[in-house]
Amino acid sequence: MFATGCASDDDSSSASKSGGGDTVKVGVLHSLSGTMAISEVSVKDSELLAIEELNAKGGVLGKKIEPVIEDGASDWPTFAEKAQKLISQDKVAATFGGWTSASRKAMLPVFERNKSLLYYPVQYEGLEASPYIFYTGATTNQQIIPALEFLKEKKKTKSIYLVGSDYVFPRTANKEIKAWAAANGMKVLGEEYAPLGSTEFSTIVNKVKAAKPDAIFNTLNGDSNVAFFKQLEGAGLPATKLPVVSVSVAEDEVRGIGADKVKGQIVAWNYYQTTPGAANEAFVKAYKAKYGQKRVTDDPIEAGYVGVKLWAAAVEKAGSTDPEKVKAASKGLTLDAPEGKVTIDGENQHIYKTARIGVINPEGLIDTVYESDGPIKPDPFLKTYPWAKGL
Known part of the structure; x- marks a missing residue:
């Protein structure tokens, strides 16, 4: 109380x-x-x-x-x-x-x-x-949507598999991702969640492997990412075979996972140490x-x-x-x-941010491979996206 x-x-x-x-x-x-x-x-x-x-x-x-x-x-x-x-x-x-x-x-x-x-x-x-x-x-239009657009336009991705931690961010983000995918001709082949702190991903990895997506969209948080990437690589699915786009793995998490386990993987943020x-x-x-x-x-x-x-x-x-x-x-x-x-946007108290898509290098830092033309106006309620109505 x-x-x-x-x-x-x-x-x-x-x-x-x-x-x-x-x-x-x-x-x-x-x-x-x-x-x-x-x-x-x-x-x-x-x-x-x-x-x-x-x-x-x-x-x-x-x-x-x-x-x-x-x-x-x-x-x-x-x-x-x-x-x-x-x-x-x-x-x-x-x-x-x-x-x-x-x-x-x-x-x-x-x-x-x-x-x-x-x-x-x-x-x-x-x-x-x-x-x-x-x-x-x-917010979504400054990170998740640019990541999806990068997959579609730059990587020619036609199918994805959603893997996330079992709480509000991944579940809500995945609703948005599925709505975007339906409007943009991208198939979602599966959706799996693990409890925060989970270290057992063999079942999820096997499901992903069987589905054969073009990419994984990863919304796992915390130290679960350490186990997930290690088990993904152990199943014969490194970045060269199955790219993973992560929105909660940054340089600090890479330190915990080990750069050798995630080199070549894709992340979406607005800032990197190398900016x-x-x-x-x-x-x-x-x-x-x-x-x-x-x-x-x-x-x-x-x-x-x-x-x-x-x-x-x-x-x-x-x-x-x-x-x-x-x-x-x-x-x-x-x-x-x-x-x-x-x-600072006076209307919603979010901030204008530049979208940056990066690839993890062997040293554990992240190299920018795409950057928006400038800072993007925050649109937390996705008012400018017709596909988002009803979310």
Whole structure:
């Protein structure tokens, strides 16, 4: 049970929201344990890096930013509980965190009820917009649709097999993929799900092998990808025989899987460590300097970093940490991010992002093989796609 609408929450948090005191507290809420830790620990690290950089330049409104770190433990009710604790007990001005859509949907009513801000750093299935969430990862038209179009136009793919983790993101994404496929003459030969954290994929791999698709569209999350790719290769299906397009495998996950198991495989994101530009060179250098030369950056890591910087820019523009004033100041706000120029869409609080399709190289980094002409306007409800009606 959570406290809802009590006067003490509103009154006691007002000092923090207006920037009272010597510091401004922010929440950093990620899975630091459990199946999602393979992905989320590094996002936490990038958010702390962004806070450190801001503090080195004086913080926000002349006050140092103090992170309060909590572990969502790969458990959705825990995310909701920790979010409430950060808001009502720690009096944070904003929270940066989450990964899975299940964690986000668990937190959403907490942030809305308390009128507090969440900056969510991971690509997701769309069909959502909350007045108290800023979405710094991609929505469907900035990642999944460009990936499908790449398969059709560049790879001449005529059939796919869907493999995902059993929760809201993969199931909703696959509904969208099936609707797109039906409208674009692509066959979906099968659809399989595994529990988050699952390490047994022999049955699914055998079904895929029997179906003989041109490609797999992979929405597995967390350390399940390690087992899946190893078992796929063990079944004689490396990238040269069966390409896999992944939307939740980035450089950090490649470290856990092993580059030899996924070299040549396709991924769809908006940022890679190899993305050119001065802003990214500085970001990669700073991240490695702080956390070690063997560490890598990737899309959610960058989106977490960008979320902190966008919040700070909005706070400075608003002259306040009050959520309503930060929201107003955020409309149309732009940032020269490591991924390139990003702009907050004032209508839905998603950001304009450049779509990039990449191929994993033998070193475990990702080489861009396709890039959109520029940043794509976020369309979380797929209003511009006739095939999406009724989703």
